[in-house]
Amino acid sequence: MASRRVELGFAEEAAAWRLRSEQFPCKVGGRPAWLGEAGLPGPAELQCGECGEPRAFLLQLYAPRPGRPDAFHRSLFLFGCRRPACYRLAGPSPGCLRVFRNQLPRKNDTYSYDPPQEEPPHEEPICANLQLKCGTKLCRVCGCLGSKTCSKCHKAHYCSKDHQVKDWKAGHKLSCLQSGELDVVIPDHKFLFPEYEIVIEPEETDSSNVSETEEEDQDKKELTPAANTDEAPDSLDETSLEAMAKHETQDDKIFQKFKEKISSEPEQIIRYCRDGEGPLWISAENIPQETDIPNCLCGSKRVFEFQIMPQLLNHLKVDSLGESIDWGTLAIYTCADSCNRGNHYTEEFVWKQDISSTI
The missing domain is CATH 1.10.287 (Helix Hairpins)
Structure with a gap:
C-alpha cells in the first residue's frame, strides 16, 4: 500500500486460498491470517477490557514499508469484542478494540523469498488453518493462540475456557474421541465475523471540487x-x-x-493514507489532539495510518432489533518508525469516534 495518497478498501468475496497467510492478504473476518509465527498476542491481550470475554478478529491490512528491509512484510491486525454494549464508549483505545502490528524481513523462516503464487494450491484439510508452520496450535473457535487443550482428546486447542465451552456445545462433545472427525470438521460457533477480502484501489480525485x-x-x-x-x-x-x-x-x-x-465511493470500508492527510472525521465531537495520541513503546510518535469506515458494519451482519455494534469511524495510529521489536506483535493505538448525537 502506498503512502501520502488516499487508498480505499472494499469488501469482496474471495476464494479461501487467497486469504491464507502465505498470500499476505488484506481481509475482514474469519480467522486471522497471522504474519509472523513468534510472539502472537496471548489470551490476556485479546480479552475485552469491558466485559472480559475474548475479542474476535475484525480485520487485517498488509502494509509493508518501502525502503525498510526489516518491514518488507508488515501487517496490522484489529480485534473487537462481539458484545454491542462494550462499544458505548468513544475515544482513545476503547476496551472493546485492540490493534497489533507485526513485520518481517523478506528473508525469513516462514515464507518464500519469492512472491506468492497467483494460482490456488492443492486443497489442504481444514485443520491446517489451526496450526502454524512452526507447530504452534491455534484455537478451534477464533484462530488465536491456543494455549489450552481438551483434557479428554488432548488434540483440540483453545484460547480460553469460554471458547472450549462453545466448541463443546457446538459438537466437540460428540467428536472428542473421534480423531478423524476432529481433523476435518469445525462447527460454526457463531463467533467469527463474516470473511471477505479487502481490495485496495486509489481514490480518484475530482479537480472540479471546490477547494x-x-x-x-x-x-x-x-x-x-x-x-x-x-x-x-x-x-x-x-x-x-x-x-x-x-x-x-x-x-x-x-x-x-x-x-x-x-459519495463517489459509498461502499468504501477503509481509507488508508500513512504520512499523508489525517482521518476523515464524521463529527466535530471527540476529535483527538496530537497530545491525545500516545507515543509507541519505543518512544517514537505515532502517526495516522488508516481508518475504518461505518460501511464495514453492513458486512459484519451485526444489526439486531436490540443493541448493535456501532461506530462512526475508527482511526488507527502506528509507530512513525515502525520499530522492530523482535518479530513480536506490537500493540498500536485506535481512536473510536461516534456519530454526533446532534446530527
Whole structure:
C-alpha cells in the first residue's frame, strides 16, 4: 500500500486460498491470517477490557514499508469484542478494540523469498488453518493462540475456557474421541465475523471540487447576517440566526463533508493514507489532539495510518432489533518508525469516534 495518497478498501468475496497467510492478504473476518509465527498476542491481550470475554478478529491490512528491509512484510491486525454494549464508549483505545502490528524481513523462516503464487494450491484439510508452520496450535473457535487443550482428546486447542465451552456445545462433545472427525470438521460457533477480502484501489480525485479555501470563504458569507432583515423570519433575531449558523459549522458541516467525500465511493470500508492527510472525521465531537495520541513503546510518535469506515458494519451482519455494534469511524495510529521489536506483535493505538448525537 502506498503512502501520502488516499487508498480505499472494499469488501469482496474471495476464494479461501487467497486469504491464507502465505498470500499476505488484506481481509475482514474469519480467522486471522497471522504474519509472523513468534510472539502472537496471548489470551490476556485479546480479552475485552469491558466485559472480559475474548475479542474476535475484525480485520487485517498488509502494509509493508518501502525502503525498510526489516518491514518488507508488515501487517496490522484489529480485534473487537462481539458484545454491542462494550462499544458505548468513544475515544482513545476503547476496551472493546485492540490493534497489533507485526513485520518481517523478506528473508525469513516462514515464507518464500519469492512472491506468492497467483494460482490456488492443492486443497489442504481444514485443520491446517489451526496450526502454524512452526507447530504452534491455534484455537478451534477464533484462530488465536491456543494455549489450552481438551483434557479428554488432548488434540483440540483453545484460547480460553469460554471458547472450549462453545466448541463443546457446538459438537466437540460428540467428536472428542473421534480423531478423524476432529481433523476435518469445525462447527460454526457463531463467533467469527463474516470473511471477505479487502481490495485496495486509489481514490480518484475530482479537480472540479471546490477547494477548502473557497469553502471557508463561502462559510464566512453564510455566517454574515443578511442586510435585508425582511429575508429572515420575524420570530428569529439576528443573534439567533448567527448562533444557528455557527452550530451548523461545528457538527453539520463536518458530517456533510464526510458524506460528500465518500459519495463517489459509498461502499468504501477503509481509507488508508500513512504520512499523508489525517482521518476523515464524521463529527466535530471527540476529535483527538496530537497530545491525545500516545507515543509507541519505543518512544517514537505515532502517526495516522488508516481508518475504518461505518460501511464495514453492513458486512459484519451485526444489526439486531436490540443493541448493535456501532461506530462512526475508527482511526488507527502506528509507530512513525515502525520499530522492530523482535518479530513480536506490537500493540498500536485506535481512536473510536461516534456519530454526533446532534446530527
